[in-house]
Amino acid sequence: xxxxxxxxxxxxxxxxxxxxxxxxxxxxxxxxxxxxxxxxxxxxxxxxxxxxxxxxxxxxxxxxxxxxxxxxxxx
Numbered sequence: 600x601x602x603x604x605x606x607x608x609x610x611x612x613x614x615x616x617x618x619x620x621x622x623x624x625x626x627x628x629x630x631x632x633x634x635x636x637x638x639x640x641x642x643x644x645x646x647x648x649x650x651x652x653x654x655x656x657x658x659x660x661x662x663x664x665x666x667x668x669x670x671x672x673x674x
């Protein structure tokens with residue numbers, strides 16, 4: 600996950616938390632739901648980015664294993 604992705608997710612999470620906190624002071628149920636929705640969306644984005652990173656790591660591990668196997672047969 601790149602720094603831009605991390606920053607965007609963090610901002611979305613914190614804005615959602617701020618909305619939820621403000622809603623408790625103003626007793627605004629709609630704002631509270633918006634804040635919760637923003638935080639949930641940030642969590643989903645973070646999970647997606649982690650899944651992409653894990654998939655990239657798996658691909659790299661497979662490529663490395665294939666190279667080692669090929670090198671072993673070449674000797």
